[in-house]
Amino acid sequence: MEKIIDGKKISQDIREEIFSKATAFKESTGIIPGLALMIVGNDPASEVYVGMKAKTCEKLGFYSLIERLPETTSQEQVLAMIDEWNNRPDIHGILVQMPLPKHVSDMEVIKRINPDKDVDGFHPVNVGKLVAGIPCLQACTPAGIMELLKRSNVSLKGKHAVVLGRSNIVGKPIANLLYQKNKDANAIVTICHTAAQDIAYYTRQADVLIAAAGAPEIIKRDMIKEGVVIIDVGTNRVEAPGTEKGYRLTGDVDFNDVYDKVSLITPVPGGVGPMTITMLMYNTLEAAIMQAR
Incomplete structure (x- = not known):
């Protein structure tokens, strides 16, 4: 009996389902799902992860945007960028790649993202909905x-x-x-x-x-x-x-x-x-x- 749960195979099956659903959604509404990705600083692992996420967006026909901000970017500047993305109708998901520099608070950044665009599922509103059993964006x-x-x-x-x-x-x-x-x-x-x-x-x-x-x-x-x-x-x-x-x-x-x-x-x-x-x-x-x- 095969004991190994093949994450690659299951992941590919789900991606095919996502592609079909996204194609039908685009045909009926004209809307292309959009994901905005932010890196603050120059962590090599973050670059790799964000690159993989953008590449997957491309394969599925999604729109993606990567904003690379220097290590010295203030918390206020990071929050201002999130505010801008919260107000853009072509951006449906916002992801800020962790870790952030020490002077930028992870939780303040997460809390600033519109819960409806919190595709990481970390916003306190989505965490609360998860605990209560209310449908939400899940981690x-x-x-x-x-x-x-x-x-x-x-x-x-x-x-x-x-x-x-x-x-x-x-x-x-x-x-x-x-x-x-x-x-x-x-x-x-x-x-x-x-x-x-x-x-x-x-x-x-x-x-x-x-x-x-x-x-x-x-x-x-x-x-x-x-x-x-x-x-x-x-x-x-x-x-x-x-x-x-x-x-x-x-x-x-x-x-x-x-x-x-x-x-x-x-x-x-x-x-x-x-x-x-x-x-x-x-x-x-x-x-x-x-x-x-």
Whole structure:
């Protein structure tokens, strides 16, 4: 039996669905979904991520705009640019690439984005709607995880889902999505974090384990039960002397150690990663449709 959840394949399937829906939307309204992307400073990783997002927009027939601002840009200037984008009808989604320079507050920037254009799903209004079970733009990685589970026919109803990590980007929102009262969720959820004296005590109880701790290969085979479904969100660089790059990417789970004990698992890379940008595109299209009403 195939145990690997293929994030690349599922991501591609969803992108094809987005392309079809966006094409029909353009034909009926004349509107092209538009995404504005901002980088402040010159973080090389941010350049790569933003480039990938713009390239995906192009493939799906979306409009994208990249604004590169110098490291010295003031918070007021960043907020002014967001105000301008909030008022532009051709821009349906706004994404400010993190991290920001120390003198610019992440939360002030997120709060300034119109919640209807908050395609990252980080605005307090969207976070509140998510908790309350009101339809909203959802954080991309957690939304992608839910799609991976749904499209792999994993039933969550009454299952014990353990979330390792409590970040605003993954841990908290995925916990909220997992216990929502709907046909694709309805799990019993435990959030496990650094205050846990014995992580294995919790992970051994998991029917579904979401590993989002950001620590390389901390989950070993003696920490899980037979037949668990594992979604590995971790992307950690581990030194690998002798390889071309000098490092390898690994998840929070020791893949080879746990493989024969799991029923399903996402690999790193090629699992959760491809879903994040795909769900960003999904949100951008949904935002455009919502704003056209």
